[in-house]
Amino acid sequence: MTAAAAAPAPLPGESGPGAPVGPGRPAAGTAPTVEELSAQERRLVLDRFTHADAWALGTLLVEMARLRNAPVAVDIRRGGQQLFHAALPGSSPDDDAWIDRKRRVVARYGESSLLVAARHRDRGTCFEEAARLDPARYAALGGSFPLTVTGAGVVGAVTVSGLPHLDDHALAVEALERFLTTTRTPSGV
Secondary structure (H helix, E strand, C coil): CCCHHHCCCCCCCCCCCCCCCCCCCCCCCCCHHHHHHHHHHHHHHCCCHHHHHHHHHHHHHHHHHHHHHCEEEEEEEEEEEEEEEEECCCHHHHHHHHHHHHHHHHHCCCHHHHHHHHHHHHCCCHHHCCCCCCCCCCCCCCCCEEEEEEECCEEEEEEEECCHHHHHHHHHHHHHHHHHHHHHCCCCC
């Protein structure tokens, strides 16, 4: 195997040979590492996640997307129940299909869809082949992030679709970071 053949290919939506570059596209080498993605998941842990929290997080995400003119769909689930869904102008039914595929990865692996993709990339494997899951039902691309509650583990997912997948992931993470700064009390309860 040559050195070129051993290097993992960029994930769809990442910069690299043949990937579009321009506004809204990440610069080469900006895909988060497994370590960075794992640190996000350790940091973004909730004290609780209620119906009201889903509404607050969802409306925050929608407002952030509107301010950026981002043509996204947003979905928040706890267990098997959809607690929030919004489709902004410019989004399409395809975004809802992507949401379902990315969310299923979080439900199955208990990690963000981008972290699952990065683990496969780092091993030099292709998620679609290695996981042996139906690619029409599972997509290991950025955009779905686990909702983890202290003492309960992963209880659901927040998912964004409509932008390049790294941007979908970044938007979900930024919203969770903002949400946590407004919901945590000084005692952490």
